[in-house]
Amino acid sequence: xxxxxxxxxxxxxxxxxxxxREHMGQTFxxxxxxxxxxxxxxxxxxxxxxxxxxxxxxxxxxxxELPVSGLPLKDHATHLESTLRAVNGVAEVKVNVAAxxxxxxxxxGKVDVSKLVGAVKSIGFQVGGTNVKIGIENLRCASCVKFIxxxxxxxxxxxxxxxxxxxxxxxxxxxxQNTTLAxxxxxxxxxxxxxxxxxxxxxxxxxxxxxxxxxRKLMNKFWFAAAISVIVMITxxxxxxxxxxxxxxxxxxxxxxxxxxxTLPVMFWSGSDFFTGGWAAFKHRSANMNTLIALGTGAxxxxxxxxxxxxxxxxxxxxEPFYDVVAVVIALVVLGQALELRAKGQSSSAxxxxxxxxxxxxxxxxDGKEMDIPVEEVLVGDVIQVRPGEKVPVxxxxxxxxxxxxxxxxxxxxxxxxxxxxxxxxxxxxxKTGAFKFRTTKVGKDTALAQIVKMVxxxxxxxxxxxxxxxxxxxxxxxxVMILAVWTFVVWFAFGPQPQLVYxxxxxxxxxxxxxxxxxxxxxxxxxxxxxxxxxxxxxxxxSGEALQTARAIQIxxxxxxxxxxxxxxxxxxxxxxxxxxxxxxxxxxxxxxxxKVSEHPLAQAIVDGAQARKLKLAEVKDFEAIPGHGVSxxxxxxNILIGNLKLMNRENIALGSLEEKSxxxxxxxxxxxxxxxxxxxxxxxxxxxxxKEDSAEAIAVLQKMGxxxxxxxxxxxRTAEAIARKVGITRVLAEVLPEDKANNIQQLQxxxxxxxxxxxxxxxxxxxxxxxxxxxxxxxxxxxxEASDITLIKGSLKGVVxxxxxxxxxxxxxxxxxxGAFFYNVLGIPVAMGLxxxxxxxxLSPLIxxxxxxxxxxxxxxxANRLRGFKPKFTAR
Numbered sequence: 060x061x062x063x064x065x066x067x068x069x070x071x072x073x074x075x076x077x078x079x080r081e082h083m084g085q086t087f088x089x090x091x092x093x094x095x096x097x098x099x100x101x102x103x104x105x106x107x108x109x110x111x112x113x114x115x116x117x118x119x120x121x122x123x124e125l126p127v128s129g130l131p132l133k134d135h136a137t138h139l140e141s142t143l144r145a146v147n148g149v150a151e152v153k154v155n156v157a158a159x160x161x162x163x164x165x166x167x168g169k170v171d172v173s174k175l176v177g178a179v180k181s182i183g184f185q186v187g188g189t190n191v192k193i194g195i196e197n198l199r200c201a202s203c204v205k206f207i208x209x210x211x212x213x214x215x216x217x218x219x220x221x222x223x224x225x226x227x228x229x230x231x232x233x234x235x236q237n238t239t240l241a242x243x244x245x246x247x248x249x250x251x252x253x254x255x256x257x258x259x260x261x262x263x264x265x266x267x268x269x270x271x272x273x274x275r276k277l278m279n280k281f282w283f284a285a286a287i288s289v290i291v292m293i294t295x296x297x298x299x300x301x302x303x304x305x306x307x308x309x310x311x312x313x314x315x316x317x318x319x320x321x322t323l324p325v326m327f328w329s330g331s332d333f334f335t336g337g338w339a340a341f342k343h344r345s346a347n348m349n350t351l352i353a354l355g356t357g358a359x360x361x362x363x364x365x366x367x368x369x370x371x372x373x374x375x376x377x378x379e380p381f382y383d384v385v386a387v388v389i390a391l392v393v394l395g396q397a398l399e400l401r402a403k404g405q406s407s408s409a410x411x412x413x414x415x416x417x418x419x420x421x422x423x424x425x426d427g428k429e430m431d432i433p434v435e436e437v438l439v440g441d442v443i444q445v446r447p448g449e450k451v452p453v454x455x456x457x458x459x460x461x462x463x464x465x466x467x468x469x470x471x472x473x474x475x476x477x478x479x480x481x482x483x484x485x486x487x488x489x490x491k492t493g494a495f496k497f498r499t500t501k502v503g504k505d506t507a508l509a510q511i512v513k514m515v516x517x518x519x520x521x522x523x524x525x526x527x528x529x530x531x532x533x534x535x536x537x538x539x540v541m542i543l544a545v546w547t548f549v550v551w552f553a554f555g556p557q558p559q560l561v562y563x564x565x566x567x568x569x570x571x572x573x574x575x576x577x578x579x580x581x582x583x584x585x586x587x588x589x590x591x592x593x594x595x596x597x598x599x600x601x602x603s604g605e606a607l608q609t610a611r612a613i614q615i616x617x618x619x620x621x622x623x624x625x626x627x628x629x630x631x632x633x634x635x636x637x638x639x640x641x642x643x644x645x646x647x648x649x650x651x652x653x654x655x656k657v658s659e660h661p662l663a664q665a666i667v668d669g670a671q672a673r674k675l676k677l678a679e680v681k682d683f684e685a686i687p688g689h690g691v692s693x694x695x696x697x698x699n700i701l702i703g704n705l706k707l708m709n710r711e712n713i714a715l716g717s718l719e720e721k722s723x724x725x726x727x728x729x730x731x732x733x734x735x736x737x738x739x740x741x742x743x744x745x746x747x748x749x750x751x752k753e754d755s756a757e758a759i760a761v762l763q764k765m766g767x768x769x770x771x772x773x774x775x776x777x778r779t780a781e782a783i784a785r786k787v788g789i790t791r792v793l794a795e796v797l798p799e800d801k802a803n804n805i806q807q808l809q810x811x812x813x814x815x816x817x818x819x820x821x822x823x824x825x826x827x828x829x830x831x832x833x834x835x836x837x838x839x840x841x842x843x844x845x846e847a848s849d850i851t852l853i854k855g856s857l858k859g860v861v862x863x864x865x866x867x868x869x870x871x872x873x874x875x876x877x878x879x880g881a882f883f884y885n886v887l888g889i890p891v892a893m894g895l896x897x898x899x900x901x902x903x904l905s906p907l908i909x910x911x912x913x914x915x916x917x918x919x920x921x922x923x924a925n926r927l928r929g930f931k932p933k934f935t936a937r
Contacts, residue, residue: 201580395914
């Protein structure tokens with residue numbers, strides 16, 4: 060087994076170590092004399108805890124090594140050090156740029172690893188490690204969520220952990236060299252739950268099979284408990300049952316003894332999860348929802364059994380059993396869990412829809428032969444034949460043929476996109492008209508569909524800040540309920556009417572059973588799951604619950620001009636003839652585009668494309684010359700052609716007449732005018748511009764209607780920027796902003812006390828996207844921008860910004876409805892269970908009704924979350 064040199068961190072075999080030292084009961088191995096000398100100077104310094112050398116209880120500080128990506132690429136090592144040193148509890152930070160490692164010494168009582176990782180990520184670095192999803196069987200207790208999270212986070216080597224009650228999965232970031240999957244499973248199992256393989260990564264049919272099996276298991280437990288409950292209810296209300304009401308009390312006690320035995324399998328099979336979960340919590344000196352149900356039903360069973368075995372101990376009229384409470388409450392709670400599980404299955408329908416889009420087979424051409432193979436066996440570089448009406452199996456580039464492809468699953472755009480040779484096609488899209496062949500570029504988990512599914516699943520497993528609050532409340536909720544139940548028993552036993560013991564027991568058991576932290580715990584994750592799924596259906600990929608929550612409160616949306624408001628590439632916009640032009644507009648464009656065909660100017664291609672769109676045939680060019688800072692000259696069809704700016708025309712003494720004024724008007728509209736002279740006479744103007752997307756103005760108007768201020772940011776000069784802004788209805792413009800200053804401008808807007816969203820598509824937008832409260836990347840943009848964003852709009856339309864905010868607002872409204880409903884259920888239900896109505900109306904809540912209310916409160920929350928499935932954006936630009 061290798062050891063780490065405590066000085067330099069190098070891995071060495073103990074038998075080949077240069078030297079070793081014993082200090083305070085620990086053995087240290089060294090790679091060189093230099094390391095030995097440093098250790099000997101201050102051995103106490105190297106005794107601090109290390110993620111790689113283990114735990115030393117005698118020391119107050121912990122030492123951990125974190126792999127950090129991007130260190131050699133950035134000169135921010137000192138910034139990283141100062142950021143971490145500013146974290147309360149951090150004693151020392153060492154950054155090893157060459158090894159991409161970070162060593163931190165910290166007080167584990169003041170700060171944990173997840174906070175250190177958060178600090179590293181906050182300044183743009185990524186902490187290395189492995190991410191794993193672990194399924195948790197039968198996780199239905201909201202208060203257990205925080206317990207399991209804390210247990211995982213306290214496991215050595217774990218960077219972060221989140222547990223999602225809606226998906227019944229834990230997502231864990233950890234360092235494989237410091238811990239193992241077995242250790243993570245053990246952390247979960249200490250709380251009485253079994254770990255399993257995460258189903259979210261499994262195929263749809265496997266997920267549905269696992270879901271159906273769990274539902275069937277719960278329903279079997281319910282039907283068994285329900286059948287026993289019928290028998291127990293008959294014996295509980297013997298006064299109205301013809302045969303039983305004539306039995307003597309001794310005979311009745313024998314019958315009740317049989318019901319005591321019948322309820323045991325109900326408790327320990329149908330209700331086994333409650334007792335195992337409650338016991339696991341007790342071993343950790345804590346309590347959860349399982350504790351409440353186990354205590355309530357267990358107390359009722361023990362009281363009843365004691366009452367029928369030793370009736371003389373109890374006051375007269377108090378020795379009748381409550382086995383009906385045991386059986387019926389467990390039956391109702393298990394039924395509630397089954398209905399909740401079925402509703403959860405509907406909540407994840409968006410993921411199932413996405414996964415169901417995947418083609419099952421592909422027609423691959425290998426060795427000149429076509430063969431149908433499962434899509435899992437397709438390799439990168441394979442050539443695949445796609446016929447009309449078939450699904451594109453994986454991602455690739457067309458090498459032969461052309462077609463129209465329905466990409467609505469990806470972009471939400473109903474119109475098919477035309478595809479030709481060299482164009483990219485995406486897996487799971489549908490080929491409409493023509494046939495084509497394409498070469499695969501991405502297969503398996505690398506395809507766009509697989510990445511979308513993963514992003515949506517990760518987002519659904521994440522937590523919104525409000526969910527953490529609900530988890531914390533749920534953690535305190537159960538102990539408070541237990542205290543209230545004890546207090547209720549004491550008050551009724553001391554001051555209640557006769558029979559006091561029965562009243563005290565019934566009310567305290569009712570308090571334990573009616574309390575439901577689950578409704579609070581489910582309120583947020585269920586709505587998040589549905590809301591993020593609805594976003595995905597509309598081509599909006601929301602990365603996290605935090606992004607979804609923040610987007611609701613956006614007050615300013617900052618739009619990058621190029622590629623976001625505009626199309627991002629110049630287009631021909633105007634062809635204007637001079638008064639004395641010897642050619643018509645088509646001839647003028649033909650001559651200009653023929654010259655520009657051989658030019659390397661960035662605007663030249665726009666003119667050529669404009670001519671080709673009009674189906675003009677270009678002519679041969681002679682004597683082409685580029686004139687730096689002025690334009691170009693050439694000979695076309697024996698005509699001397701000059702194309703350029705005002706400086707070129709003045710240099711050649713060409714009279715422009717009214718064309719000069721027209722050029723200023725075009726420039727005021729954000730266009731770039733170019734003068735054309737033929738044989739020394741002004742012939743006209745050709746103008747190009749980065750044109751506004753068709754729906755930008757409409758989408759911006761809708762954002763403004765929603766009460767959001769829209770700001771445009773661009774590096775262009777103010778005249779061009781304001782011309783574009785006028786076209787789309789924007790009044791606030793940040794012009795002539797250098798790429799590196801975009802993030803500073805976002806910061807200045809945030810300094811106004813506003814929540815700011817940034818929408819961009821380029822590499823130079825990435826810092827601003829990261830700085831904004833919510834960064835939205837146009838999906839047609841660069842990978843860097845998409846990586847830096849919180850929300851990705853698959854289609855390059857600003858309508859997606861509107862829909863993203865609407866999805867956020869609808870989801871958060873649904874979450875608040877759930878939380879308020881769950882809160883008021885408990886606030887009203889618990890006092891009624893304690894007997895608040897008894898002094899006024901003589902009414903006490905039955906434990907059976909309490910059990911039904913508790914079971915169905917969770918189902919109500921899940922049902923309300925599922926209402927989001929019918930959400931349709933109200934203000935989306937059309």
